[in-house]
Amino acid sequence: MTSVEPSEHSLQLPLPWQESIWQRFDQYLEQGRLPHGLMLCGPRGIGVERLAKALAQRLMCGAEMSKYACGTCKACQLMMAGNHPDISFLEPQEEGKGILIDEVRDLISRLSKTAQQGGWKVVLISPAEAMNDNASNALLKSLEEPQDKTLLILVAHRPSLVSATIRSRCQIEHLPVPDQHTAEQWLQEVTEEREAVAQSLHLAGGKPLLALEYMQGGSIETRKHFEQLVDDVRLGDLSPMSAAQQCQKLNSDEMLDWFMHYLHRLVSGELQNKPNPALFSFADRLRDARGWVLSSSNINPQLLWEGLFMDWSKVFRQSR
Ligand SMILES: [Zn+2]
Structure with a gap:
């Protein structure tokens, strides 16, 4: 079995069941309608964070007319090395722990500076429900006073646990759970296995990335x-x-x-x-x-x- 666990900085593509939402992002971009705050909602294990990363990377990529981050331009090279100054990921320091107010403040101060590479500035927070009230309040300021070419992407596995004010300031997108056939097909392709796929998918409640984790880990x-x-x-x-x-x-x-x-x-x-x-x-x-x-x-x-x-x-x- 080949491991498909992406390294932290590898470039991401949308998953097969995310194509229609990806096209919608395309239209937003073309028409200059991308919101300042975007909340991507969906359970753990269907690739919400992957889509968030794919979008963030695509915005940063310097290639013209490219539907995905190209992987060859200077910006993509910087991202793959984990060194792009205008893209930030904020997640709990340890799994299951909270995102703290100081971390959010730090992020906002970086956002308030001009983009070093002259393009977009993107911040990805995952999962948004890990922010406590103080952290959420600190984040609100940047949602209320948005700057040009700045995008805040929040990943929420349990959106009801995210502060209502934050939710009201974001455009909310609910990501689909793939149907069984699509999920099985994808799992078979990435794992090159047939036997274990159905059982793992069943145990994972139909969530393909979770099933993959079961199969690999x-x-x-x-x-x-x-x-x-x-x-x-x-x-x-x-x-x-x-x-x-x-x-x-x-x-x-x-x-x-x-x-x-x-x-x-x-x-x-x-x-x-x-x-x-x-x-x-x-x-x-x-x-x-x-x-x-x-x-x-x-x-x-x-x-x-x-x-x-x-x-x-x-x-x-x-x-x-
Ligand atoms: Zn690129």
């Missing part, structure tokens, strides 16, 4: 292990505390997603015929935990998972 095993823990606690074979101990080193945000999928399958009858009403309140509990994990930078994973598994075991104790 071995996290399919981690996920199966996690689902086993959930099963064991459900059946009373494992204590919530021991299950939580085994979750310490895993990514909480990702596990909450897996848990949500597991719950969805359970409710929709794949694993059980009669959905227990307490499952629905537990889904709310998971959603709260997710918001909490995203908005706080110092969560104790042991406590978080002990609490969740404790409530999870109660769901089934009540019904027995």
Whole structure:
């Protein structure tokens, strides 16, 4: 299998299911209608960030009439080396952590300077929901006083967690989740595999980049292990505390997603015929935990998972 994990600075192309939105960007550019703030929304694993990068790189590229960043001009060379002064990426320092006010301020001060290469200035923030209130407020100023040839691209996997004022200042684009056929075809092309594609795509809830991650990173095993823990606690074979101990080193945000999928399958009858009403309140509990994990930078994973598994075991104790 060839690895297609792009390096941080490699040039990106839109994915096959993003062609129509890419054409729309084309029109905006031609007609000079590109907004100052653009929020690209969609779940993790469908390539929202890739599209954001492809657009940012295309704007910076110096080639005339090119539909994508050309890869050969001076600007593209600078980008590929990670040295272009007029393009900035802002993301949490560590996965699952927040984007801080000082980082946003730093970004704005860079934006207020004239573009060093004389073209566009582009800033990409991903994910936008990682900004806390202070960081969002700091960012608002640059959205309220936009400068010419400056584009702020926000990637949002959970747009409802982004401050309403920020959302109202941006043009919002919802990115599509590809249909199964398109997703499978793309996965087969990039991985040169056929067998594992359907299973990985199913486990990834139809999100092709997430399925690719499973196929390449071995996290399919981690996920199966996690689902086993959930099963064991459900059946009373494992204590919530021991299950939580085994979750310490895993990514909480990702596990909450897996848990949500597991719950969805359970409710929709794949694993059980009669959905227990307490499952629905537990889904709310998971959603709260997710918001909490995203908005706080110092969560104790042991406590978080002990609490969740404790409530999870109660769901089934009540019904027995
Ligand atoms: Zn170029």
